[in-house]
Amino acid sequence: TFGYWKQRNVPFVSPKPLFGNYYEVVSLKTSPVACHESIYRSFPNDKYVGMFQLRKPALLIRCPEMVKQILVKDFNYFTDRGFHADEDREPLTAHLVNLQGEKWRMLRQKISPVFSSGKLKAMFPLLETCSSQLSHYIESALGEHDSSLLEMRDVMARFTTDVIGSVAFGLQFNSFVEKESDFQMMGRRVLDSSQSSVITKAIRVFFPELFHILRLRTFPEEIQTFFQTVIRDTIENREKNSIQRNDFIQLLMQLKKNDPDEGIEANDLEITESVIAAQAFVFFMAGYETSSTTLSFCLYELARNLDVQEKACIEIKKVLDKHGKLNHEALMDLEYLEMVLLETMRKYPPVAVLARICTKPYIIPGTKISIDPGTAVAIPVYSFHHDHKYFPDPETFNPEGFNKENQEKIVNYTYLPFGDGPRVCIGLRFAMLGMKLGLSEFLLKYKVSRNAQSTQNIEFDPGSFITAPRHGLKVLAERRT
Numbered sequence: 034t035f036g037y038w039k040q041r042n043v044p045f046v047s048p049k050p051l052f053g054n055y056y057e058v059v060s061l062k063t064s065p066v067a068c069h070e071s072i073y074r075s076f077p078n079d080k081y082v083g084m085f086q087l088r089k090p091a092l093l094i095r096c097p098e099m100v101k102q103i104l105v106k107d108f109n110y111f112t113d114r115g116f117h118a119d120e121d122r123e124p125l126t127a128h129l130v131n132l133q134g135e136k137w138r139m140l141r142q143k144i145s146p147v148f149s150s151g152k153l154k155a156m157f158p159l160l161e162t163c164s165s166q167l168s169h170y171i172e173s174a175l176g177e178h179d180s181s182l183l184e185m186r187d188v189m190a191r192f193t194t195d196v197i198g199s200v201a202f203g204l205q206f207n208s209f210v211e212k213e214s215d216f217q218m219m220g221r222r223v224l225d226s227s228q229s230s231v232i233t234k235a236i237r238v239f240f241p242e243l244f245h246i247l248r249l250r251t252f253p254e255e256i257q258t259f260f261q262t263v264i265r266d267t268i269e270n271r272e273k274n275s276i277q278r279n280d281f282i283q284l285l286m287q288l289k290k291n292d293p294d295e296g297i298e299a300n301d302l303e304i305t306e307s308v309i310a311a312q313a314f315v316f317f318m319a320g321y322e323t324s325s326t327t328l329s330f331c332l333y334e335l336a337r338n339l340d341v342q343e344k345a346c347i348e349i350k351k352v353l354d355k356h357g358k359l360n361h362e363a364l365m366d367l368e369y370l371e372m373v374l375l376e377t378m379r380k381y382p383p384v385a386v387l388a389r390i391c392t393k394p395y396i397i398p399g400t401k402i403s404i405d406p407g408t409a410v411a412i413p414v415y416s417f418h419h420d421h422k423y424f425p426d427p428e429t430f431n432p433e434g435f436n437k438e439n440q441e442k443i444v445n446y447t448y449l450p451f452g453d454g455p456r457v458c459i460g461l462r463f464a465m466l467g468m469k470l471g472l473s474e475f476l477l478k479y480k481v482s483r484n485a486q487s488t489q490n491i492e493f494d495p496g497s498f499i500t501a502p503r504h505g506l507k508v509l510a511e512r513r514t
């Protein structure tokens with residue numbers, strides 16, 4: 034196995050027996066972000082580098098043109114991520130992120146209209162409720178005090194749990210009131226970053242046959258039962274009582290009934306209750322941590338860059354004056370806040386590496402190098418975002434990098450927080466909308482800054498598959514006067 038790249042004359046990183054180049058990751062000594070970053074930096078003159086994800090050969094891409102080739106032009110050779118769904122034993126894993134080939138294509142085609150701008154606009158009132166709960170919470174956390182040290186990862190996790198719970202599951206979670214709801218607890222268990230969980234996930238991705246033989250589970254059975262029961266009860270309740278609500282569940286139920294709603298194309302895929310449960314589940318899994326870490330990284334940076342914070346706040350007030358409230362149209366006008374969010378995801382892309390797997394024999398364009406089906410491809414988003422070649426002064430937080438003039442200068446396929454091509458994040462617009470709403474609600478009323486107890490430096494969590502701070506993000510919050 035370890036001769037794979039040598040035989041092909043591809044530069045590669047020397048692997049360790051059994052663990053390949055992932056020993057440090059699996060033993061939680063380093064984060065996946067740091068591991069890929071170190072490989073990316075060790076080969077400054079190469080377009081791609083061979084590596085081994087445990088025993089599986091993988092190609093780490095260093096050249097934007099090749100990124101385009103893989104994500105877009107030659108997508109037909111790289112349709113899957115190499116993650117696995119086991120519909121029979123673990124129906125909750127049969128979701129958009131994991132599904133492969135034709136099944137993924139049909140589902141994506143059916144589900145895409147659910148995220149259209151018209152549908153998102155109709156969902157907006159549900160988001161508004163969550164954002165007003167956010168400011169009630171901050172208000173009570175501040176109480177009589179002028180300022181208070183807040184753990185922003187926790188605050189924003191509550192906000193995004195409420196947002197996604199409301200639109201994906203049709204439930205009011207009240208995460209700001211309850212200490213920890215069953216839902217939050219289940220979510221936390223799914224995202225468990227302990228070593229045993231990391232090892233199980235690694236076996237699932239890199240040794241799917243072994244995973245199956247050992248009858249391992251992606252997560253405990255009660256989690257499966259919990260999410261399925263929540264969806265079943267919601268669907269039953271809505272059908273029985275003819276309840277209509279502008280949320281994802283409603284739209285997915287419409288697909289189940291095969292309602293000929295505008296934009297929804299017919300294909301052979303049957304939308305069952307189990308399919309709905311898996312999608313609602315993945316909207317939560319894919320949307321919750323990504324959005325909440327982005328919001329907390331953003332507030333951490335705003336606490337360090339007070340000029341940026343003031344500029345963002347002035348814009349929010351101006352837009353509020355123009356529209357009378359922070360409605361859907363107002364959020365569309367928040368151009369500077371959008372730049373702030375784009376810069377946050379440049380510095381801290383939640384998904385640090387995009388995964389693809391070669392699905393049919395492929396020759397790297399312009400070479401004679403052949404790649405076999407099953408070979409993994411890793412696109413190191415974090416490393417592109419931190420490469421001086423593409424982003425001058427990458428460690429400085431500077432939203433101006435995304436003003437109209439500078440945005441045009443960004444080299445294509447070097448800025449990829451939501452991925453690209455047919456498998457680009459389906460929740461992109463929804464995520465931007467929710468994050469803008471949470472941030473503008475917050476910044477309108479509160480200021481963030483630093484003191485000796487606030488987080489000074491960020492260390493990434495080695496057990497997390499997304500770019501997350503290891504010890505939370507504390508900032509000082511105070512009321513605006």
Ligand code: HEM
Nearest residue numbers: 129130316319320323324384450451452453456458460464
């Ligand atoms: C800041 C927030 C978010 C970020 C940074 C983010 C990022 C990403 C990235 C990088 C991918 C992989 C794209 C690729 O492989 O090319 C992805 C896929 C996906 N995301 Fe997001 N995401 C966010 C929020 C959301 C939300 C809110 C939802 C749902 C409500 C969502 C649902 C999905 C789904 C279903 C996929 C799989 C798409 C497919 O394979 O067809 N994401 N996301």
